[in-house]
Amino acid sequence: MKAGFIGTGSMGSILIEAFIHSGAFNPEQIVASNRTMSKVSWLAETYSGLQAVHSNREVVQQSDVIFLCIKPGEYKKVIDEIKEDVLPSQYVVSITSPVLIKHLEGLLPAKISKVIPSITNYVLSGATLCIHGNRMQPEDKEWIENLLAHVSSPIRVSESYTRISSDISSCGPAFLANFIQSFIDAAVEVTGISREEATMLASEMTLGTGKLLTTGGFDPITLQKRVRVPGGVTAEGLRIMERDLSGMFERLIRATHGKFEEDLEKAELLFTLKQ
Ligand SMILES: NC(=O)C1=CN([C@@H]2O[C@H](COP(=O)(O)OP(=O)(O)OC[C@H]3O[C@@H](n4cnc5c(N)ncnc54)[C@H](OP(=O)(O)O)[C@@H]3O)[C@@H](O)[C@H]2O)C=CC1
Ligand SMILES: O=C(O)[C@@H]1CCC=N1
Incomplete structure (x- = not known):
């Protein structure tokens, strides 16, 4: 089992470190990329065996489960870059709220889940919010939630309550x-x-x-x-x-929801724009 991470900023690196510290993955099982190489090379220097690569496509080609740890505005570009490499057998986990499951399922053949982490996962506590896509079978949901249980309490939520x-x-x-x-x-x-x-x-x-x-x-x-x-x-x-x-x-709550509505509209535009 190999886990790939695209984006190793704040949350991508927190998840990688939490998975390693919890014993969920050995560093050898992790491959990661980031736009700014220094933000991923330190992880390879710190955790011997972790592989830092220059291309997002390489992450996908090597992984069974791929965590997309980028910001909403960066999703469409990354998905266009990797979509030819993604297989139906792979899991793709998105960690951002405004990019909807339907957007991801529309472009990628993989089994998709949206999992919203929390900085508390760094100390192996707090929740991870799980919203599973249509291709996730009961055994797939169980597998991903068992993985997340190493670093958190996985809690299923409805996509309509993601923001709150x-x-x-x-x-x-x-x-x-x-x-x-x-x-x-x-x-x-x-x-x-x-x-x-x-x-x-x-x-x-x-x-x-x-x-x-x-x-x-x-x-x-x-x-x-x-x-x-x-x-x-x-x-x-x-x-x-x-x-x-x-x-x-x-x-x-009104302020966060107001900003979220704007982000949802921007994501909708990005994903429906003909290229
Ligand atoms: N921070 C938190 O507590 C939480 C964050 N999230 C979600 O996690 C996501 C990431 O947030 P966060 O980690 O805080 O943000 P960061 O800005 O710290 O990390 C985003 C990372 O994505 C990288 N990136 C951008 N474009 C590309 C690309 N084309 N290819 C590869 N890597 C790329 C950036 O690289 P570069 O170094 O070049 O900028 C950056 O390191 C957001 O969607 C956020 O909503 C969810 C729950 C909690
Ligand atoms: O501020 C943000 O947008 C992200 C989402 C959840 C926590 N931080």
Whole structure:
């Protein structure tokens, strides 16, 4: 079994490293390409046996499963480049939301899945959102999800809920980190605590809260209830949050969905334009 990666920017390299660290693939089983060669050659230098190649076609020719880890605007160009080499027996996994399964199935004969990863997969945690194409048989779905289970919790979602699922699972780490950064900035500014100490406390708190909400048997409402001691300080803080953050997530979700609609239109244009 050989896995190919086209695009080794942020997410392509995270997936490669996660698959290697989890033991899902040995470096010898990975072949990768990237437009800027230095972004793939470091992986070959770091993981002995991993093959960095200059051409996307070569990745396809050598692989059983091919991960497309490029941005939406780059898909059509890459697909036109590789389509003659793609076989019906191969799996092609796309990691971007606005390029629809129908676009990919229309141009490639392979078994197609859309799998939206998350930066959390780097530490072998978080979800991967799975949307399988029509050519994926039950055993194919099981195979790909077993592979993804090495680095994540694979969760099937409907293509129509890709955006909101990915907002939570894939954009969420950045939103949460932004929140934590603001908390740390204010702690330093208001009280003079050192940034290092505040950051360490906030990071440990985030890890513990994540555990409570996953394996710890808590949901967000119960967790707040248990911390919000009647007449205590948490209630004062939550009162400020409820007032000042009111409507913020609705606005955030509308903003991500607005941008997604634009991306969908651009992808539709790219894939339907006669060349
Ligand atoms: N970052 C994240 O947390 C997540 C990202 N995604 C999705 O992953 C995709 C990639 O995102 P991300 O990795 O962050 O973006 P990056 O810009 O970091 O990576 C994209 C990579 O694709 C390479 N590339 C572009 N064109 C070609 C080409 N023709 N042939 C080969 N390689 C090419 C780029 O090369 P070059 O170095 O020359 O620019 C770059 O390294 C996006 O579609 C995004 O939606 C999904 C979930 C989470
Ligand atoms: O910001 C982005 O477009 C990508 C998609 C999900 C996370 N990052």
